[in-house]
Amino acid sequence: MQKGSRYTSVLVGAIVGSVVGFASYVYTLFGNTIPSFFAVYFREIGAALIMMAVFVFAIAWLMKAKPGRKPQRYLIKVFDVCGVETPIDGIRTEFKTHDVAWSFMKEYKKFYPLFNFALVSDLPNSEKLTIFRYL
Template sequence: MAVLFGQTIPATFMTFFKYAGETIILATVFLFALTWFLKARPHNRPKNYSVVVFDVYGQISKIQDIRTEFKTHDVAWSFMKQYKKEYPLYNFAMVSKLSKTDKPTIFRYI
């Protein structure tokens, strides 16, 4: 009787609560990771990107013979880096119009 109530039953409960605790912690970690992943990824990707040129004073400017409309983010970013090397006195912003806002959203600025 002492072995049953002193060792067997407590050992059974301890084993159950040990595995239950591990399961609850693991489920919480996966739930947190899933919610972070869903919140972190952009839901509405823009269809096109524009490069806006700013002069030294921060005013929107125009440079002749440069491409300013792009379909992908990577190409626009590559052209912006190239323009920054060619025109060091200008700053460049990659913007796009999202459907929810009236103003363009700036994605990158150099």
């Protein structure tokens, strides 16, 4: 009986040893070898995805933040104390730039304090004149 138990323990020891050895091999294969092989590629793919996302957001921001077309002509409208549009003879009312029109409008307000002035322009997508400043 001793002889059979000795062979059984050797057989069990060999089976346990082979199972532990195979488990160690599988653990090393799936825990270290395969991930380290693909880690380089995953890092590069991750960096590429981040760069693509940055470019997509940058292009979307540029498309949304694209300035609209500026008006080609600015007008000064004159209103009396009652709010009725009134022409004043001898003043310039058409301008090509916003800054010049604003400067003239401030001067007109000094010379004609009882009148109100509106800086308006005809924008491309608007049916009515758009008021930029009111003084």
